[in-house]
Amino acid sequence: MYSYTDFDAAFLAERNAQFRAQVERRIAGHLTEDEFKPLRLMNGLYLQLHAYMLRVAIPYGTLKSAQMEKLADIAERWDKGYGHFTTRQNIQYNWPELRDVPDMLDALAEVNLHAIQTSGNTIRNVTADHFAGAAADEIADPRPVAELIRQWSTDHPEFQFLPRKFKVAVTGSPHDRAVIKAHDIGLRIVERDGEQGFEVVVGGGLGRTPMIGKVLYDFVRSEDLLPTLEAIVSVYNLLGRRDNKYKARIKITVHENGIEDIRARVDARYKLIRDQFTGVDQQMLSRIEADFAAPTFKSADTAAFDRAYRYDPAFQSWADTNLTAHRNPEYAIVSISLKAHGKTPGDASARQMRLMAQLARRYGHDELRISHEQNVILPHVHRGDLPSVYNALRAEGLGTANIGLISDIIACPGMDYCALATARSIPVAQEIATRFDELKLEHDVGPLKIKISGCINACGHHHVGHIGILGLDRAGVENYQITLGGDGTEDAAIGERAGPGFSADEIVPAIERIVMAYLDLREDREETFLQTYRRLGLAPFKSALYPEAKADAA
């Protein structure tokens, strides 16, 4: 975990004081809204449908217990007792009042958290694999380089007014859990001839024009990474379109110019700026890497786990779905579901946040992670402690055994909160989860990712959902389009649109028809939904979705 220096703390204090003065001037009438809006957005403060919304960065999704407890304190003191974790590993508060926000930012700074660059056309919160530093399949922990990128990009003078927002994700594993191919820049730690470096992917993104990123370089040495990133963002800053915000993201720049042209430009820029990187960044990286040293793992009896797994079916079910292999076989990675059936995906109450912090402190080496799938992770839990952790979670409504299953739905805030949304997404997620809980089919269906967005901006990642749902406004009525076959992993794919959309009343039965068709079509229980879809294509699912069309054709 990165330790803030005196410089970092002073920077945050100065920045918060600056914003406090800006808020005071706005309230006193000395700043117009047009003057104030860019200033508040630079500090993560939006004005949404019902209230302001403060978006707080959780760098690469990593938190210590004290930080999670502070998020809970803020939720209780200045909000309505909960927070919403997002697909970019941020937390959003939906109900702050303007005059309280400077105090909220000061409270965040007490635990080295902030809201800088969580909005605006700049490099946003750098995200990473939520199992970083713990996963059995990991080549190297991606968080030190994510922290280096955060430090490089924060208040970078050249990159505060890019053509559009810019998102970077990093993974240190061959299995991509950070959706790197749907980011403006995706980085994957790779090995070549015994040396670690980075595969650099550019031009991915979802939204109005979804695209899978292209490999710009298959191997960049560690000492060349920052100058390479600087060259890429510089080229985008010059070349990216500013005439049309819908064509401004780097995915369009790459698409319109071609990856070879972009590579040539980046190469040229790199040659010009390379000498400016004198190696200080690598010294910084070494210091950061020391901060991310693995905890001291204990060796202890795991009999408690074996007993619970054998005699407690509920624990067994939870262990089967919510645990992931740790690099230390005596340990496990715990995914805590924030998707209890019928609840709002990604929301945690202050009480739940405090419990998760306490469990991390007692059983998890003081570490928590926020996943892009809107769940919370305890990355290092000894297997012997898992029954105690599970019982504590279950008592607070956090023991749902559904990670990776049909009710583990990503859902953006949608029109219940978001000023940009064109339809709601939360109620759809709630109804699907409730329906499949009633049917008791969830575990039979197995791995299936449903992702819902309330508008074309795709904050809910619907394009890379095995089943994606996009909420739209069709003549003043909420309407939901379905895409199938999307994938956010290393085999990334954009889902295929199934056909005409469904009304709010029709969408859950439509999803049920798709899932029932899968159960009929799969070769055996081992064949997942995505595998069945890839084997058979859209046609049989389309027939299930639109039975009336089939009848008309007959």
Next chain:
Amino acid sequence: MPKAFKPSVITANALLEGDVVYLGPDGWVRDLADAEVITDEADADIRLLEAGAQADTVVGVYLAEVDNSSGTPEPTHFREAFRAKGPSNYAHGKQETA
């Protein structure tokens, strides 16, 4: 052919709290039922200008159509219905004080 003007209210967000407000006969009100329903386009233009000038009180002033057939303004679009009521998932926003 220009679109016929439909009964509307003036709405915005309060500067300090951020919550949804409507222009009433005597100033900004929190409840759509207390909003002034404007039926004349010229009146709407003038009231919009007046409301927009109150930048120290409200943010993002605009006209929203309503159905006033019952004598109480009701939203005609689902977005305005959510703004008037609050979110679906919690009894927060306007629902807390309703």
